[in-house]
Amino acid sequence: MTFTLAIVGRPNVGKSTLFNRLVGRKLALVDDQPGVTRDLREGDGRIHDLRFTVIDTAGLEDVTDDSLQGRMRRLTERAVDMADVCLFLIDGRAGLTATDRVFAEILRRKNARVILGVNKAEGRAGEAGVIEAWELGLGEPLALSAEHGEGMDELYHVLRPIGEEFRERAEADAPVVDIDVPEDEAEEEADPQAHKPTEKHPLQIAVIGRPNAGKSTLINKILGEDRLLTGPEAGITRDAISIRADWMGTPIRIFDTAGMRKKSKIDDKLEKLSVADGLRAVRFAEVVVVLLDVEIPFEQQDLRIADFAETEGRAVVVAVNKWDLEDEKQEKLAELKEMFERLLPQLRGAPLVTVSAKTGRGLDRLHDAILKAHDIWNRRVPTARLNSWLGAMTEAHPPPAPGGRRIRLRYMTQVKTRPPGFVVMCSHPEDMPDSYKRYLVNGLRDHFDMPGTPIRLTLRSQGDKNPYKEKKNWGAPSRLRKHLDKKKD
Template sequence: MSFTVVLVGRPNVGKSTLFNRLAGKKLALVDDTPGVTRDWRAAPGHVGGLSFTVVDTAGLEDVSDDSLEARMRRQTERALDRADVALFIIDARAGVTPLDRHFANLLRKGRTPVVLVANKAEGKAGMPGLYEAFELGLGEPLAISAEHGEGMADLVQALMPYAKEDDADAEAQAAAGSIGSEEDEIPIGDQPEPEEDKAKPIQIAIVGRPNVGKSTLLNSLVGEERVLTGPEAGMTRDAISVDWTWRDRRFKLVDTAGMRRRARVDEKVEKLAVADALRVIRMANVVILVVDAGQILDKQDLTIARMVISEGRSLVIAVNKWDAVENRALALKQVEDKLEAALGYIKGVKVVTISALKGQKLDTLLDAVLATYTVWNRRIPTSQLNRWLEGVLDHHPPPLIEGRRLKIRYMTQVKTRPPTLALFVNKPLDLPESYQRYLIADLRETFDLPGVPLRLLLRKGKNPFADD
């Protein structure tokens, strides 16, 4: 059975709490501050034997201008039009408000069926509001507590009429696109190779400082206003995931909150949003770092880049708003110089100049993403590695330690994503870091491994494949 359930209501009635309950994971940010959720997001939902797509939305506001609240409302209306059933949520403890009545009138006139849900109805404090809800004209309200899981059996019965048999159920759930799903949580290096499972989408995290054009880039790629954009910095809070296909390759694009320097982050909601962005980076296959062409690779950009590399993710840098740059040669030279100074140990990070607003060079950006993803998954045959190692040791052996030479016996690749190699040395603790950097740099050049982190693990022992 597969259908879509959208959660709607005014701000701070518990939509995101119910979303997390139905999704079975803490995917949406939850806080007492009204208006935390701004974009709609979807995930596979499961309750009482029903499987469906559940959609969390921003709180409804009675505005229709060009303000942020009005743009949030239009996003919610767009999600509502695509749903099979809407759960209209009110706060039973607060009772029915004029805003609840206003949107109940609008929902009654719409084409999407509505189920009235009175949340926070645990205990006696919610009873007056529950009785008031009858006056909304949406039928008998369901009394639930999203936080404590009460009333879920009644919710299942209310959703049952909208469930429909569908052979594509599994595909629909996969298309819901929730970061943090089970397939995302497979440990790095234990994931199947792309050639073994090309049906899985490539996870792409779009990260950067606030107001550099991350959300505009996602909207331009998918060809619709999927996430809110505007001049206000810090608009995105939840990590919003969108499934998308380009040239027969499946992608999961994830827009994240802008990441400011830690010293400037003081609001609780922003801290939660940045923590969510860091989680997305850890789950990603490729990270697109969006930077502003007017402030190319400032200190915070480079901090984010180093963070991506330290997490073992592959990195592509998108220099946005390139159409506004006058001296482009000078700007590119600045990029090269800053990358060499800050990330000189990881040669070949791909840099693509784009205009997300005008849709310029987005295909070039995606080509760079696929090329970097391929390198990130590369596996080098053991025989080639050891022929290379033999040549390196002949031309540049390790330095003497206390008058004795270290014995490097063997090398093999133990993981991909990122390429991780084990080097067997008689005294691994004595091998200088400078020599390890030399080996990694030569590996990167010899086997054409640009722009991705390489990990070298030192192991003590003899060649494991040699005869005793």
């Protein structure tokens, strides 16, 4: 059992920089402009041998209405309630502000366990801020520099007693259970199905789409709580936020990503960073849910996003959101299926699910579609079945003979999963037309029930594996080879 540390403070005091320092990676977006962070981002923090969960929060602002800043503040206050200890960060160079004093009083009223940190305290410019921080009455301030890593030892010595307290509490609460596992069950547990989601290896899901498609709202409904910041404004989400949860009995780690617009329409540096963060989340995911808006489905940007997920080799599920707003559901569903097959032929057979993130309708179907897509993505076909199928396919439709040279398909095997990858040994692979490759890929989808998943098919010549193909006299004794070489000269 580890404790949770929430980093709170005004905008632009360096919370995300300190978060990245504690987790040891650049997870949170960092920029000079204030208010970059909007959602709660969790990470596994570490200082020397101390482990804990760290939460990066949005900058606290003195706003209490339903504006975007007001909703961000309520989310941060919720993080304070969730956390075991708060690191209240102020800017040592700017000194104390009226806003700092307001939020110090809020933390006192919440009876939160607070550590006061003065960031940007390196050099003489920050010394005055450290002295001034005593006025808040939150104990001895820690002089920190998140950018340069200064003050981490001092923070470790403050957090270590808290870590020991939680460790002792966990040991006292843990029941002592002696389980005698039968030998056959032990062997079964030692060889589980590797691709089945577990608590240790949850199913990785990324939700992507254009701005205002409802990605954060959908994830909140899956989680059963308002964990992510939502609202009518487009482009609220900036960071790719990952959250662990149990969804209908399936351990998942789900990524919320920033809305993706066309590159030509993105001028803001921060939006470019947000989109790049979302694309990185796709590469980490196993299943990608492409979320569309039912009122404007399959726009050009939707097609680019879906094609990117397929190119990256992820299992893809297409979900159409805001289905509760549609009146003519049967006609609209038929139209969506026709557009899907016509505009995304590379994802032929992928699941198309209608959902309502607002009401929760269709989430059970989405869950089942994700599990099925993940199972197909991990599927392995026996070599004997593959070669039997290959023989039937070539007999029904023989390969072409470009330039009068017949291409012979000799052997086929599956070399990888996630996504399924196959190798066909053949003659003249460089002459094989793309149309025949598509014929084989579509046949694999239909015969082995692998709709929608990306399939990688590679053609190789058997000569590629012969290391002596270009060598002469390779089998002769060394003296004979020298004699033959001399005679040749």
